Amino acid sequence: MILIVDDKQENLLSLQSLLTLHSYAVDTATGGEEALKKVLKNNYALVILDVQMPGMDGFEVAETISGHSKMRDVPIIFLSAVNLDKKFITRGYNSGAIDYITKPVDPDVFLLKVNTLYKLYDQKRQLNQMQTSLRSEIEFRRHAQQESYEKAMELRFVLESIPQIAFTTRPNGTVEYHNSQWMDYSSYTERFPETHPDDPDLEPEMKRIVNGDKAVELEVRIKKLTGTDFRYHLLRIVPVTENKSIIKWVGTFTDIEEQKQVQRKKDEFLSVASHELKTPLTSIKGYVQLLERSIDAKSQSHMFIDRALTQVTKLDRLIVDLLDISRIENGKMLLNKEPFSFGEMLSSTIEMARQTYPNYQFHQDGAAAVEVNGDVIRLEQVLVNFLSNAVKYSPNVREIHVISRMLPGNRLLLQVKDSGIGIAEVDQKLIFEKFYRTDESTRNFQGLGLGLYICADILSRHQCEYGVESNEGSGSVFYFIIPFTKTL
Numbered sequence: 001m002i003l004i005v006d007d008k009q010e011n012l013l014s015l016q017s018l019l020t021l022h023s024y025a026v027d028t029a030t031g032g033e034e035a036l037k038k039v040l041k042n043n044y045a046l047v048i049l050d051v052q053m054p055g056m057d058g059f060e061v062a063e064t065i066s067g068h069s070k071m072r073d074v075p076i077i078f079l080s081a082v083n084l085d086k087k088f089i090t091r092g093y094n095s096g097a098i099d100y101i102t103k104p105v106d107p108d109v110f111l112l113k114v115n116t117l118y119k120l121y122d123q124k125r126q127l128n129q130m131q132t133s134l135r136s137e138i139e140f141r142r143h144a145q146q147e148s149y150e151k152a153m154e155l156r157f158v159l160e161s162i163p164q165i166a167f168t169t170r171p172n173g174t175v176e177y178h179n180s181q182w183m184d185y186s187s188y189t190e191r192f193p194e195t196h197p198d199d200p201d202l203e204p205e206m207k208r209i210v211n212g213d214k215a216v217e218l219e220v221r222i223k224k225l226t227g228t229d230f231r232y233h234l235l236r237i238v239p240v241t242e243n244k245s246i247i248k249w250v251g252t253f254t255d256i257e258e259q260k261q262v263q264r265k266k267d268e269f270l271s272v273a274s275h276e277l278k279t280p281l282t283s284i285k286g287y288v289q290l291l292e293r294s295i296d297a298k299s300q301s302h303m304f305i306d307r308a309l310t311q312v313t314k315l316d317r318l319i320v321d322l323l324d325i326s327r328i329e330n331g332k333m334l335l336n337k338e339p340f341s342f343g344e345m346l347s348s349t350i351e352m353a354r355q356t357y358p359n360y361q362f363h364q365d366g367a368a369a370v371e372v373n374g375d376v377i378r379l380e381q382v383l384v385n386f387l388s389n390a391v392k393y394s395p396n397v398r399e400i401h402v403i404s405r406m407l408p409g410n411r412l413l414l415q416v417k418d419s420g421i422g423i424a425e426v427d428q429k430l431i432f433e434k435f436y437r438t439d440e441s442t443r444n445f446q447g448l449g450l451g452l453y454i455c456a457d458i459l460s461r462h463q464c465e466y467g468v469e470s471n472e473g474s475g476s477v478f479y480f481i482i483p484f485t486k487t488l
Helices: 009-021 032-041 058-066 086-094 107-161 180-184 202-210 257-294 300-329 342-356 376-392 439-444 451-460
Strands: 002-005 026-029 046-050 076-080 099-102 165-169 175-178 216-222 231-242 245-255 338-341 361-365 370-374 399-407 411-417 465-470 476-483
Touching: 002 009, 002 032, 009 026, 009 107, 026 032, 032 046, 032 058, 046 058, 046 107, 058 076, 076 107, 099 107, 107 165, 107 245, 165 180, 202 216, 202 231, 202 245, 231 257, 257 300, 338 342, 342 361, 342 370, 342 376, 342 399, 370 376, 370 476, 376 399, 376 411, 376 451, 376 476, 451 465
Parallel strands: 002 026, 002 046, 046 076, 076 099, 361 399
Antiparallel strands: 165 175, 165 245, 216 231, 231 245, 338 370, 399 411, 411 476, 465 476
């Protein structure tokens, strides 16, 4: 907006009309005092001042405006019909004016100068805004850089104070920092410690990890530069994000050799104990079965023997599970894979479940006429486990549904659905872990929590997807998706 200051109304109207006609916003004042009041309240891009005014003349107004910080950069044009002497023009420029125009005003020249000064003011204003913005950006970046530096130093202090080997990498996986423990295991600051020949090489493994965006845990064996024994370490690598982008990775190597030794001794004990228990139990089971055959089926003694045989069978299953766990942990569970009819195996297993649990109804839905290349005994073991769990955890609604469905890509979906107690959401992610049992099953149902862990290992080694879908109180669906070679 342009401010015109003149004590004569006709001059104000003339200039105002001229500028308004050319799309300028105009404000007016009839004296110096009024002009100063408006300057304090409003923002102006240009001030046009008459020199000869009663009270405060144009020079005094210009000097006051130029001394005000708010208007210091606003251009001023003097208009005068009387003070045309050189000393008055000089005083006008010294007062802060940009130009001095004599009356009568040439409209074309006047508009040209107004337009030029208006544009210059607007450009200067934009430059000032850019400068302010740049200063703000520089200050923000300086503050962010300082904050980032402080966080980095804090992180390094923490990593240096812990007993584990600790390091950070750039987003591409290149090591940028490591604590002092690193140098006990590696001769180079940017090269990962050497791993056991049977374990993954950490250089390519790190490249694979950084291509993802999730934390990773990995067990590897590494050794000190001065030693000869490889010790198990748990490698944890976690991404550090900022504005949804990974800015670095933080990792630690934690020595878990002692835990692995304890685990190994426990597995050895389970293996030995299971084998030692298996032999006498087999004998006991055989003698009980012989005794059962020799006694009248209607006698009370036969009922007691039948119950004893049931408990012996349960104990036999527990020992078999312990043996399987021992084989899994020692890498000795071998699979005898060969082509077989999955549908025939499924129907046979369901029929066996009907005979084992005569009080339950088993419904088979869908077709499974496909040939699978796998270990038929181990896959049957998975199905038996799913079915027996469905029976165990469905004491009230005694209907089990076995559903099979073809999926694209030569895959078969197999579901075992019950209407039992269900599984809480917090437990569903852990249900396939070793020895894991839900609170409900621990209180009301027998078992070691090994069956599903063994199933998970068998299914994984058959390249199967598996899982559970459940709502607490309304049943569960255990499923797996297995690849097949052809339809039958």
